[in-house]
Amino acid sequence: MMIECASQKSACAECSYEKFCFNKQSIKISGKEHYLKKNESLNLSEDKFKGLYVIREGALKAYKTDPDGNELIHGLYLKNEVYGYESIYKGEYFFSATALCETILCEISYPKFLDLLSSNSHLLDHLLHLMSHQLTFGAYLKSITAQQRLAAFILDLFSRLLIESSSLISFYLPLSYQDIGRYLGLATETISRIFSQLKKEKIISIENKCIQLLQIDKLKSIAEGFLIH
Amino acid sequence: MMIECASQKSACAECSYEKFCFNKQSIKISGKEHYLKKNESLNLSEDKFKGLYVIREGALKAYKTDPDGNELIHGLYLKNEVYGYESIYKGEYFFSATALCETILCEISYPKFLDLLSSNSHLLDHLLHLMSHQLTFGAYLKSITAQQRLAAFILDLFSRLLIESSSLISFYLPLSYQDIGRYLGLATETISRIFSQLKKEKIISIENKCIQLLQIDKLKSIAEGFLIH
DNA sequence: CGGCGGCTTGAAAGGCATCAACATAAGTGG
DNA sequence: CCACTTATGTTGATGCCTTTCAAGCCGCCG
Numbered sequence: 023m024m025i026e027c028a029s030q031k032s033a034c035a036e037c038s039y040e041k042f043c044f045n046k047q048s049i050k051i052s053g054k055e056h057y058l059k060k061n062e063s064l065n066l067s068e069d070k071f072k073g074l075y076v077i078r079e080g081a082l083k084a085y086k087t088d089p090d091g092n093e094l095i096h097g098l099y100l101k102n103e104v105y106g107y108e109s110i111y112k113g114e115y116f117f118s119a120t121a122l123c124e125t126i127l128c129e130i131s132y133p134k135f136l137d138l139l140s141s142n143s144h145l146l147d148h149l150l151h152l153m154s155h156q157l158t159f160g161a162y163l164k165s166i167t168a169q170q171r172l173a174a175f176i177l178d179l180f181s182r183l184l185i186e187s188s189s190l191i192s193f194y195l196p197l198s199y200q201d202i203g204r205y206l207g208l209a210t211e212t213i214s215r216i217f218s219q220l221k222k223e224k225i226i227s228i229e230n231k232c233i234q235l236l237q238i239d240k241l242k243s244i245a246e247g248f249l250i251h
Numbered sequence: 252m253m254i255e256c257a258s259q260k261s262a263c264a265e266c267s268y269e270k271f272c273f274n275k276q277s278i279k280i281s282g283k284e285h286y287l288k289k290n291e292s293l294n295l296s297e298d299k300f301k302g303l304y305v306i307r308e309g310a311l312k313a314y315k316t317d318p319d320g321n322e323l324i325h326g327l328y329l330k331n332e333v334y335g336y337e338s339i340y341k342g343e344y345f346f347s348a349t350a351l352c353e354t355i356l357c358e359i360s361y362p363k364f365l366d367l368l369s370s371n372s373h374l375l376d377h378l379l380h381l382m383s384h385q386l387t388f389g390a391y392l393k394s395i396t397a398q399q400r401l402a403a404f405i406l407d408l409f410s411r412l413l414i415e416s417s418s419l420i421s422f423y424l425p426l427s428y429q430d431i432g433r434y435l436g437l438a439t440e441t442i443s444r445i446f447s448q449l450k451k452e453k454i455i456s457i458e459n460k461c462i463q464l465l466q467i468d469k470l471k472s473i474a475e476g477f478l479i480h
Numbered sequence: 481c482g483g484c485g486g487c488t489t490g491a492a493a494g495g496c497a498t499c500a501a502c503a504t505a506a507g508t509g510g
Numbered sequence: 511c512c513a514c515t516t517a518t519g520t521t522g523a524t525g526c527c528t529t530t531c532a533a534g535c536c537g538c539c540g
Contacts, residue, residue, distance in 0.1 A: 151339055154340035444489080
């Protein structure tokens with residue numbers, strides 16, 4: 023039986039950054055749109071910081087390659103989130119950013135962004151809320167056991183994707199197990215084993231990269247303590 | 252022989268948040284000062300979010316107690332840093348905040364903070380730099396081995412305390428090994444063992460909670476890949 | 481002086497990485 | 511559309527690293 027994944031509709035009206043969008047503002051701050059295919063990169067690393075990227079559709083991973091050639095994934099950026107805040111203070115981009123699936127980005131020029139914020143205090147408050155939220159991402163990466171990390175990660179994705187279609191609590195997993203492992207600091211095999219175990223205990227089910235949460239409470243009790251949302 | 256720790260002078264002029272300070276502004280946004288002794292708490296957890304706390308002197312740990320009674324340290328806030336950003340979006344404080352040593356805090360009212368920011372775009376840019384920086388904290392918590400985590404942690408503290416007194420590269424360690432462990436997700440014994448090892452290899456030395464970096468390069472090569480500063 | 485918390489060190493157990501072999505899926509070119 | 515190739519996921523065996531438990535040490539403070 024196929025699990026029916028909630029579809030991820032795209033509409034500017036649903037975008038958290040709608041208010042920063044040139045379609046809605048007299049000040050035109052969003053200039054470019056970027057369309058990335060799966061595995062295509064923005065290749066920003068070491069580039070001068072110019073602006074932010076709103077993910078309107080799809081998902082990005084931000085990563086560095088260490089001297090041994092391992093890819094260290096520093097962050098995941100999902101639909102309606104923004105990549106680039108981390109780079110403001112340094113004036114350059116730290117990471118390469120690669121699309122995990124078909125992805126649409128809106129580029130926001132930083133100077134124009136500042137203009138807009140200082141002329142509209144509601145927007146400023148809104149932005150601080152968004153950045154504030156982002157500060158809480160990834161708290162579970164400190165959790166000790168692999169099971170806790172993965173459980174917290176799933177719940178994190180779930181809350182960030184905010185998708186609930188009727189009784190089904192399911193969403194599309196936008197990463198490979200390898201990428202999950204790189205993000206959580208665990209081996210691919212460990213991810214696979216834990217998923218198998220969670221499936222056997224009927225806590226989740228996975229089919230075609232579509233993950234369904236069968237027993238959220240159990241998942242939460244596994245992640246216990248490392249959730250802050 | 253005593254290691255001479257660089258002293259941590261206190262002066263508003265050196266404070267990153269000087270420009271938000273009522274001493275320097277016509278708008279009075281910083282109302283209260285708080286003086287905390289070691290182990291004294293702000294006890295904010297579950298309180299309504301009202302404002303931010305600038306650490307003018309000392310250090311804070313932000314933590315939660317999990318159902319098993321373990322203290323999970325979510326963040327460390329050092330001199331010149333601000334505690335409270337994470338709470339903006341939720342409207343309440345997530346954590347209890349406890350002083351790790353004698354600590355002086357300046358409270359910044361959030362509404363007045365917003366007023367000030369929207370009337371001064373230089374301040375806004377400054378703030379975004381500060382928040383941006385904070386987004387990069389703790390990247391090393393994902394590193395796999397305990398040695399990597401601890402090495403990266405030491406270097407992180409060092410860069411955040413920004414203390415260099417002539418040829419000595421040393422600073423006061425504001426936490427117990429137990430707290431370091433809780434922050435890094437490692438057992439106290441592990442912290443102790445790794446410190447012993449680093450001392451034996453003459454990479455660092457520790458005396459009376461004052462830590463001296465004897466071979467920064469070696470420390471960096473241990474932390475390899477997980478440093479982003 | 482005694483008690484207590486923090487640090488140190490040892491021995492044992494357990495969890496995860498690593499290596500390897502295989503299964504399955506996806507992507508490519510003829 | 512199939513044959514081939516490559517990426518991704520699964521499963522088992524082994525070894526290492528970190529936790530846990532236990533005991534002892536040291537400095538601090540009442």
